[in-house]
Amino acid sequence: MTDQEATQQETTGQEYFDHLIEQDSRVEPRDWMPEAYRKTLTRQVSQHAHSEIIGMQPEANWITRAPSLKRKAILMAKVQDEAGHGLYLYSAAETLGTPRDVLNQQLLDGKAKYSSIFNYPARTWADIGAIGWLVDGAAICNQVPLCRASYGPYGRAMVRICKEESFHQRQGWEILYELSNGTPEQKQMAQDAVNRFYGPALQMFGPPDADSPHSQQSMDWKIKRFSNDDLRQRFVDMIVPQVEALGLTLPDPDLKWNEDRGHYDYGELDWEEFFAVIKGQGPCNRQRMQRRREAHREGAWVREAAAAYAEKTSQTAASALIGA
Amino acid sequence: MSFAATESATTQSAGDAITPEDLTAQGVKADEAVARYAMMLGDDSLMLAQRLGHWISRAPELEEDIALGNIALDLLGHARFFLTYAGTAWGKTEDDLAYFRDEEEFRSCRLVEQENGDFGRTIARQLVFSYYQYELYRRLVNSTDRTLAAIAAKALKEVEYHQDHATQWTLRLGLGTEESNRRLQEGFDVVWPYIDELFLDVEQVAELGNRAVLPSSLREDTMARVTKALEEAHLTVPDVKPAFGSDRTGRFSEQRGYILAEMQVLARQHPGATW
Numbered sequence: 001m002t003d004q005e006a007t008q009q010e011t012t013g014q015e016y017f018d019h020l021i022e023q024d025s026r027v028e029p030r031d032w033m034p035e036a037y038r039k040t041l042t043r044q045v046s047q048h049a050h051s052e053i054i055g056m057q058p059e060a061n062w063i064t065r066a067p068s069l070k071r072k073a074i075l076m077a078k079v080q081d082e083a084g085h086g087l088y089l090y091s092a093a094e095t096l097g098t099p100r101d102v103l104n105q106q107l108l109d110g111k112a113k114y115s116s117i118f119n120y121p122a123r124t125w126a127d128i129g130a131i132g133w134l135v136d137g138a139a140i141c142n143q144v145p146l147c148r149a150s151y152g153p154y155g156r157a158m159v160r161i162c163k164e165e166s167f168h169q170r171q172g173w174e175i176l177y178e179l180s181n182g183t184p185e186q187k188q189m190a191q192d193a194v195n196r197f198y199g200p201a202l203q204m205f206g207p208p209d210a211d212s213p214h215s216q217q218s219m220d221w222k223i224k225r226f227s228n229d230d231l232r233q234r235f236v237d238m239i240v241p242q243v244e245a246l247g248l249t250l251p252d253p254d255l256k257w258n259e260d261r262g263h264y265d266y267g268e269l270d271w272e273e274f275f276a277v278i279k280g281q282g283p284c285n286r287q288r289m290q291r292r293r294e295a296h297r298e299g300a301w302v303r304e305a306a307a308a309y310a311e312k313t314s315q316t317a318a319s320a321l322i323g324a
Numbered sequence: 325m326s327f328a329a330t331e332s333a334t335t336q337s338a339g340d341a342i343t344p345e346d347l348t349a350q351g352v353k354a355d356e357a358v359a360r361y362a363m364m365l366g367d368d369s370l371m372l373a374q375r376l377g378h379w380i381s382r383a384p385e386l387e388e389d390i391a392l393g394n395i396a397l398d399l400l401g402h403a404r405f406f407l408t409y410a411g412t413a414w415g416k417t418e419d420d421l422a423y424f425r426d427e428e429e430f431r432s433c434r435l436v437e438q439e440n441g442d443f444g445r446t447i448a449r450q451l452v453f454s455y456y457q458y459e460l461y462r463r464l465v466n467s468t469d470r471t472l473a474a475i476a477a478k479a480l481k482e483v484e485y486h487q488d489h490a491t492q493w494t495l496r497l498g499l500g501t502e503e504s505n506r507r508l509q510e511g512f513d514v515v516w517p518y519i520d521e522l523f524l525d526v527e528q529v530a531e532l533g534n535r536a537v538l539p540s541s542l543r544e545d546t547m548a549r550v551t552k553a554l555e556e557a558h559l560t561v562p563d564v565k566p567a568f569g570s571d572r573t574g575r576f577s578e579q580r581g582y583i584l585a586e587m588q589v590l591a592r593q594h595p596g597a598t599w
Contacts, residue, residue: 053386060381064374067590067599070375070406073397079380080393087386102595125590125599175599183597281443291381299505302443305500312499 026152029095041151042096049089051115052082054288058122074171081164092153117200119282126179126193132172134201140165141235145225158278180247195251203274205232236264344404352471359413360528361536366406367432373400398482405475405512427581434577435518447493448511455549456522459542469535498557513562516593520566
């Protein structure tokens, strides 16, 4: 291909891409796409995958101690779902051209980020409820619009993930409901968990719009459909009646219904803490990464064995085919 | 070696299979002898589920987080059935039995209580135990106790997959690299002394006649298949004598106390609470 032909193809590609976005249609893996779009999506989808994987840890922390067999079964199934979400998302990211082992290495090397919320500890059983209700609830608010993301494989992965997430949110709510209608100690445990997870859950939508530099481009590309603050507002409006139904409170003295806006007002969040946690100062950053690296390192001999076995058996199959 | 599974696990759904809640709703009631047997079977599955659940988020590959999690979940399901059924004899729930019995009241075998060790040891334990459970449930479906037969029928389908998983990993690790062969061999050496206990005819089972499966009747088929898998994977059948000291009558491994301390801690901090 000459330079001129390459330029020609890029121009045609850009036109077609713009047309797809304009028409609210889907970009598919084989379509031409701007490098920046590919890069943005690879970062976003792989960060999302990493979050699912790291997010398994705080919940897995309670599998062995879940207080009833039914709760244990539900929690096990939930954490297993998260691993499944990680797999779909890595597959979606791979369609953009970066293999899963490269993405995984970026996580292990600390070059890739994951959702900061998972750097908070799951101290009590009620935290499992709060994570399901608030963290998965915030994730759903974020992810439902992503089902319409312009990149086909990502949007389709999100459809399936959102279905499972809504079960997760419901089980979280149910855990808190049981606790808040249980003994005084159980109710206190529930309230403490909500107090701890409320702020960090609201911060899952990202910094305020004014401080979110990449948002506009993502919205123009129709990857993102709503701004961080819009999604956060939607979430707050959703959880206020839910917390009332639980018989618990949200730890925000400024939270009140604003008749003019038709929304709840809420107080300023601690953004200093948010950025510090992202930079590594959260209660569990090191612990989470250490666990992931250990699992990867200790599993190396297993993966090597599986690869060696696959190689040997494919050779055997090949010899059988050629009658050697 | 052929694998039992011919269709994807994802094509199976709960459908109209029985659930632990159904057992309670149906108002079935076990007599005490059957209940003690059901409790023994449930305890095995519960302990192993507890062990395998620890792998979730720590496995060598994401696919294995899912696979081991799935197996743990199946086993936990079996445990819930057996314990729910056992509890009907004494007016107790599955959770009463799981969370409020002390160490000496459990009847699990020492094999499932062994520590996970590395992935090789876990696979060695899985191979032996899934083959044993398969042979057991394959026979228990003919139990004259209809509830035990129904639980076995449901569990059997799942244990078929557990066998596949263990067999495939035994081959991969056995034939993969020198290191994987060595580690898996070590795994079998460690678990081997605890296999014999699976096949001991304790009185509480023998007295049940056609309602139960006599443990000794499982030995030949289970061990023939385990031995064959080891041979195919270029592993040596360990030349190890059975460990003395347990026959499921209340003597148990050192590990059991730790498993229960962790499993029961929260439930016991809040006796009488619901979750």
